[in-house]
Amino acid sequence: MYPSVHVCLPSDHRAARAARQSMQLLESYIPEETIEDVNLLVSELVSNSVKHASLMDDQEILVDANPTENGIRVEVTNPGGAQLANRLPEKAEESGWGLLLVAKIASRWGIATNGRTLVWFEIDVGKRPLVLSA
Numbered sequence: 001m002y003p004s005v006h007v008c009l010p011s012d013h014r015a016a017r018a019a020r021q022s023m024q025l026l027e028s029y030i031p032e033e034t035i036e037d038v039n040l041l042v043s044e045l046v047s048n049s050v051k052h053a054s055l056m057d058d059q060e061i062l063v064d065a066n067p068t069e070n071g072i073r074v075e076v077t078n079p080g081g082a083q084l085a086n087r088l089p090e091k092a093e094e095s096g097w098g099l100l101l102v103a104k105i106a107s108r109w110g111i112a113t114n115g116r117t118l119v120w121f122e123i124d125v126g127k128r129p130l131v132l133s134a
């Protein structure tokens, strides 16, 4: 069994950093390079919620991270069902890089919208043992 992270963040400029800080709880259980990837991707998704979801002051961004036998699954949820398809823009230029990074780095990812917007990704850790220190 592994610890999991569940945090509710206000939608402002501190949210991405706070999301990364919450991942420190997993440092003893997940390889450092995987935590770095998780931090990068969770930053992009939380920033997207702040930037694109038009949240009210009383609406929060939820970040859930669950290590598994294979790696880690992370979900970032905000209220509001955006018109977000599970595909990428044709070409990223000045913007449009966040989901592209998710698609390149994660082993799997997806979007669910149903009154809220949930973007999830999974990173497989491979055959390395998940528990780093006893």
Ligand SMILES: Nc1ncnc2c1ncn2[C@@H]1O[C@H](COP(=O)(O)OP(=O)(O)OP(=O)(O)O)[C@@H](O)[C@H]1O
Residues within 6 Å of the ligand: 044, 048, 049, 051, 052, 053, 078, 082, 083, 084, 094, 095, 096, 097, 098, 099, 100, 117
């Ligand atoms: N949580 C969200 N709520 C509503 N729309 C979203 C959300 N996340 C992404 N989007 C939409 O998907 C588009 C692509 O997201 P992506 O992160 O790839 O690019 P970006 O945020 O526009 O730019 P960048 O990440 O390069 O700063 C966004 O422009 C936005 O229209």
Ligand SMILES: [Mg+2]
Residues within 6 Å of the ligand: 044, 047, 048, 096, 097, 098, 099
């Ligand atoms: Mg983005």
